[in-house]
Amino acid sequence: MRYVTAGESHGPELTAIIEGIPAGLEISVEKINDDLKRRQQGYGRGNRMKIETDQVKILNGIRHQKSLGSPITLNVTNRDHAHWGDIMSPTAEETAANSVRQVTRPRPGHADLVGGMKYRHTDLRNVLERSSARETTMRVAVGSLCKQLLSQIGVEVLGFVKEIGGIQADSSKLSNFNGLADLKKVTDESPTRTFDEQADQQMRHLIDKTKRDGDTLGGVVEVIATGMPAGLGSYVGADTKLDAKLAASIVGINAFKGVEFGDGFKFAHHPGSEGMDEIFWDEDQGFFRKTNHLGGFEGGMTNGQPIVVKAVMKPIPTLYKPLMSVDVKTKESYKANVERSDTTAVTAAAVVAEAMVSIELAKALLDKFDTDSIDRMKEQVTTYLDEIKHY
Ligand SMILES: Cc1cc2nc3c(=O)[nH]c(=O)nc-3n(C[C@H](O)[C@H](O)[C@H](O)COP(=O)(O)O)c2cc1C
């Protein structure tokens, strides 16, 4: 399975084409729209989210709500495009007269300067339109479809927020939840998408203050995936390890700077006796573990435990109190360009991270099992699960 997205932030539309979804998968447009809505929510986002109401159209690849096995095209309209026509699509006369306002003062931390150098763009809008995280809309749409595939074999995936601007949710409260559905209900209702009400309030206060100061915040998200069979991905090569693929796809989210599995960076402080997941066996379950320090991976393969991925997002680079920069035309020092911007987007990014994990898990599943028919894929998974249970 592979996919590609296209579209500029203020262009007319966003598109994704997915190839390799087996035939016969029932696809719910409502579920995709729910996830698109989840991505748009979150305390600290800027005014763009008040303009957009992301709704997917499926243009190709399904009939009677079921996949055909052919490429699937997803499409979302940028409602804000209506306000950007003169900047995004100026007339030939406007272009010739050089009357369209150009972006020439790159923002430190965004893709503006290096993107301009690399593609020989002098108007940095040509860079920021595509480097904008508006593109993550389509990744969430693709991820949502992948979640529908994963749910066919009982896999559930959920992303939520653990930290914003140094305020941490109390991880011990995670054990209050009876499974991911329970946790989803609470985090979907939380303005910061966290599970700790007290931390949520503190995060919101900090976001308000930071916004008043013209500054921005980053944070930490976590994604949990339950129900993945053991043995997806492989230890045989660096590029076959599924944890490595997950890490790449998480760091591929705009503004993500680090990723860890299970106990992650805490491994540096503990001896091996506290870091591994001991192996047990009984007739009912076959092999099983009582702990999950390793976040569901051994040798780059799923080990049957929940997959637990945490990742850090840097603060939003566009500041209303801008940092120093240099005009790429005049070479004079200036304050960087100020584009309309979020104060923090960690809540939205948790939904994007959930999508990226879902995409990688769906790919791994389709690397191992049948890709023509969803029913055959399910039959093969059932046979495989039975086989490994009796190993
Ligand atoms: C959901 C989401 C929303 C974002 N919103 C903004 C924003 O409003 N302003 C901004 O400057 N950066 C925003 N970013 C981050 C930039 O897109 C990102 O920093 C930029 O593309 C440069 O890439 P890099 O940070 O990965 O190096 C957002 C990121 C995500 C995931």
Ligand SMILES: C=C(O[C@@H]1CC(C(=O)O)=C[C@@H](OP(=O)(O)O)[C@H]1O)C(=O)O
């Ligand atoms: C549009 C989205 O996020 C955008 C991501 C973004 C950036 O630089 O990454 C900058 C802002 O764009 P705008 O200037 O149009 O408000 C965000 O709103 C979205 O998440 O759908």
